Amino acid sequence: MPTKDQCIDCKHRTTMGDCAISGTYIKYDDVSCIRQTKRKKRMFEQPFSFKGRIRRTEYWLSSLVYVIYCSFLGLIDLDNLEQQYHVLFLLLCLPAVWFMIAQGAKRCHDRGNSGWYQIIPFYGLWMLFAKGDKKSNRYGESPK
Numbered sequence: 001m002p003t004k005d006q007c008i009d010c011k012h013r014t015t016m017g018d019c020a021i022s023g024t025y026i027k028y029d030d031v032s033c034i035r036q037t038k039r040k041k042r043m044f045e046q047p048f049s050f051k052g053r054i055r056r057t058e059y060w061l062s063s064l065v066y067v068i069y070c071s072f073l074g075l076i077d078l079d080n081l082e083q084q085y086h087v088l089f090l091l092l093c094l095p096a097v098w099f100m101i102a103q104g105a106k107r108c109h110d111r112g113n114s115g116w117y118q119i120i121p122f123y124g125l126w127m128l129f130a131k132g133d134k135k136s137n138r139y140g141e142s143p144k
Contacts, residue, residue: 048095050102053110055143059127062103069096107132109139 043058054062073092081089104124105115110132117123136142 047099048102050105050115052106052140053132053137053143054103054106055110055132056107056128056130058143059103059107062100063128066096066100109137110143112137112139 043054043061046052047062070093073089073096076089078086078089101115101118104118104127107127108115108117108123111117111127111130112133118127132142134142134144
């Protein structure tokens, strides 16, 4: 069991705040440092979830992954495929669409808006460049 001035992940001596080695946020009180510790959110931690907020960087990378994946799917010649492989092609497209809609909803949440805002034309482009809320909002803590 770590002492009161040690990070619970790496046992590095630290004070209240972020551990320099593991990145764990540590908040001490008289009860226990283990119950009061929460991890920093990492990129792509829950890519298919609609809950939470993401930063511009993660949205940019999500868009890039989506474009690359769809580009590879675009190389498939559907005219020469038999009918049963068209269903397989659609099944390959569904995770990519779900991924991008989920990431878009989380980016909308970072801006303090509902995930439905992403159906507004060109709003996805706006989300690539616009800053999110600096403080916590009704969708969660700031991802910064």
